[in-house]
Amino acid sequence: MIKLVLLSFLVLVAIYVLMQRSTSTSLRIAIEVLLVLGAYFVVAPEQATAVAHTLGVGRGTDLILYTWIIVTFAIILVLYLKVVAMNRTITQLARSLALNHVRHPPADTAAATPAPEPRS
Amino acid sequence: MDSEPLYIVVPAYREAGVIAGTVAGLLSVCPNVVVVDDGSADRTADNAYAAGAVVVRHPVNLGQGAALQTGIVYALEQGARFIATFDADGQHRPQDIAAMLATLRAESLDIVLGSRFLGEAEHLPSARRMVLKAAVLFTRLTTSLKVTDTHNGLRVMTADAARQLNLVQDRMAHASEMLAQIAEHKLVYKEVPVTVSYSQYSLQKGQRLSGAFRVLADLVIGWLVR
Numbered sequence: 645m646i647k648l649v650l651l652s653f654l655v656l657v658a659i660y661v662l663m664q665r666s667t668s669t670s671l672r673i674a675i676e677v678l679l680v681l682g683a684y685f686v687v688a689p690e691q692a693t694a695v696a697h698t699l700g701v702g703r704g705t706d707l708i709l710y711t712w713i714i715v716t717f718a719i720i721l722v723l724y725l726k727v728v729a730m731n732r733t734i735t736q737l738a739r740s741l742a743l744n745h746v747r748h749p750p751a752d753t754a755a756a757t758p759a760p761e762p763r764s
Numbered sequence: 765m766d767s768e769p770l771y772i773v774v775p776a777y778r779e780a781g782v783i784a785g786t787v788a789g790l791l792s793v794c795p796n797v798v799v800v801d802d803g804s805a806d807r808t809a810d811n812a813y814a815a816g817a818v819v820v821r822h823p824v825n826l827g828q829g830a831a832l833q834t835g836i837v838y839a840l841e842q843g844a845r846f847i848a849t850f851d852a853d854g855q856h857r858p859q860d861i862a863a864m865l866a867t868l869r870a871e872s873l874d875i876v877l878g879s880r881f882l883g884e885a886e887h888l889p890s891a892r893r894m895v896l897k898a899a900v901l902f903t904r905l906t907t908s909l910k911v912t913d914t915h916n917g918l919r920v921m922t923a924d925a926a927r928q929l930n931l932v933q934d935r936m937a938h939a940s941e942m943l944a945q946i947a948e949h950k951l952v953y954k955e956v957p958v959t960v961s962y963s964q965y966s967l968q969k970g971q972r973l974s975g976a977f978r979v980l981a982d983l984v985i986g987w988l989v990r
Contacts, residue, residue, distance in 0.1 A: 728989050735934055738822050739834045742800075746838065747809075747819040 650686045654679050768845035770865060770920075771796040773835030774817070775828050776852035780806040782965060787815035789858040790850065798838055799852070800831040808852075829938025833931040840926060847926045851917035853966040860958045864920040867956055874925040874951035877911065878918035883957030889967070895976050902980075903940060907947040911955055915939045918958050925951050936975055937982035 658679045661672055685692040685704065692704025701707045772790050776783055776799050783799065790797045799812035803825035813819045820838050822831065832849055839847045846868065848861050856878070864876040880888070881896075896915055903914045919942075921929075928949045933941040946953055 725985070725989055728985055731934065732932055732989075734824075735826050735830050735932075738824055738826055739830070739837065742820050742822050742834055743838055743841070745821065747813050747821075749813065749816045749818060 647686055651683055654683050654686070769796055769843065770794050770846040770848060770861075771798055771839035771842065771844040772848045772850050772861065773832060773839060774799045774812075774850050774852050775802060775831030775835060776800065776804065776808050776812065777802040777825065777828070777831070778804045778806055778808060779852040780804070780808045780811050782854050783808050783812045783852055784815040786850070786852055786854050787812055787817045789854075790861075791816050793858045793861055794848075796839075796842070796844070798835050800835040800838075802826060802828065802831040827934035827938075828936060829931045829941065830934040832938060833929075836926050836929065836931075840923060844923050844926075846920060846922060848920045849917060851966075853963075855960050855962065855966040856918045857959050857961075860918060861920060864918070864956055864958075867954065868920050868922065871954065872952070873922075873954050875919060875921040875946060875953045877913070877953060877955045878916040878958035878960075879911070879913035879955040880916060880958060880960040881912040882955055883959050885960050885962070887962040888960070889962075892962075892967070898976065899940070899979075903943050906940075907944055909943055909947050909953070911943065911953075913955065914943055916958070916960070918960075925949075933982055933986055935978070935982055937979045937986065940979065940983060941986070 658676060661667070661675045661679070664672060685708070689704060692707060694704075696702065696704045696707035699707065701710065772794050774783075774786065774790070774797065779786075787797055787799060797817040799809070799817040799819050801809040801812065801819060801821040803822040809819050809821045818838075820834055822834065835849070836847055846865060848864070850856055850858075850861070860878060864878065867873065868876045881900075885893070896913065899914045900912060903909060903911060928951065929942060929945050931938045931941055931945075945951075
């Protein structure tokens with residue numbers, strides 16, 4: 645039963661990833677390969693243990709746990725870098741907005757120099 | 765001065781109580797004072813405007829680095845020939861700008877940086893001094909610049925130098941970023957002694973040690989995103 649739930653979930657994810665046109669092709673292929681690998685380990689969990697042994701890890705479950713931790717941190721880093729990039733975009737937007745709403749002091753206050761040109 | 769206008773850029777965030785005094789002091793040495801209000805919820809922008817400054821206001825709070833860059837872009841658009849940066853909290857002396865500008869012109873420099881450690885640091889607590897010294901050490905390790913004070917808000921630069929600076933570090937890492945860009949573009953710089961007075965107010969507004977770690981993290985992330 646649990647295998648059926650896991651497999652149908654993996655199939656849904658696979659379909660979703662295939663539909664992501666904006667994601668690069670190489671990344672989509674990499675994700676699909678991982679999903680197929682995951683499905684294989686769901687069907688044949690003893691194979692995961694065999695792979696784990698060759699890598700010096702005790703159980704297949706542990707191997708998947710360690711991999712999961714690494715992948716999670718990678719995802720967090722990528723998302724954080726995206727947030728930073730997005731903040732830079734916001735800064736540029738806010739800056740151009742600010743520069744289009746400049747308040748100039750009345751001319752007599754700045755009598756020493758000609759009044760600054762109003763922005764177009 | 766009219767043919768070669770100087771613009772003074774003052775980034776300000778929640779400085780409603782002191783900004784008018786700072787602006788008045790600056791207007792006595794230069795007619796072009798630009799206060800960049802970094803999205804303050806208080807009356808910083810109104811008070812700066814009433815005191816006679818040009819006010820550019822960020823719609824949201826972005827950070828001091830972003831405010832400086834906005835002010836520099838504005839000054840360049842207005843045809844500034846020289847641009848000074850000045851802290852809003854009143855820790856600098858307006859008369860230091862004239863001396864720095866004179867040095868800049870006399871020695872054909874790109875940028876003149878104020879240094880409290882060459883000059884006077886009045887009422888600087890030792891913990892704050894250690895953080896600032898650590899920042900100096902960091903800058904000497906990561907760039908070839910031999911500066912004595914990396915986080916001084918008082919600077920005077922030419923418009924050409926200002927055009928080469930592009931601060932993308934919105935928060936407090938901009939000071940290190942600016943020095944890195946001075947090194948990168950091989951700008952000719954000089955540090956001159958300036959007096960920094962620490963009031964109860966400016967200390968309260970200043971950065972704590974934890975801020976230094978935030979700066980370090982921002983710089984590392986900045987290298988990754990570039």
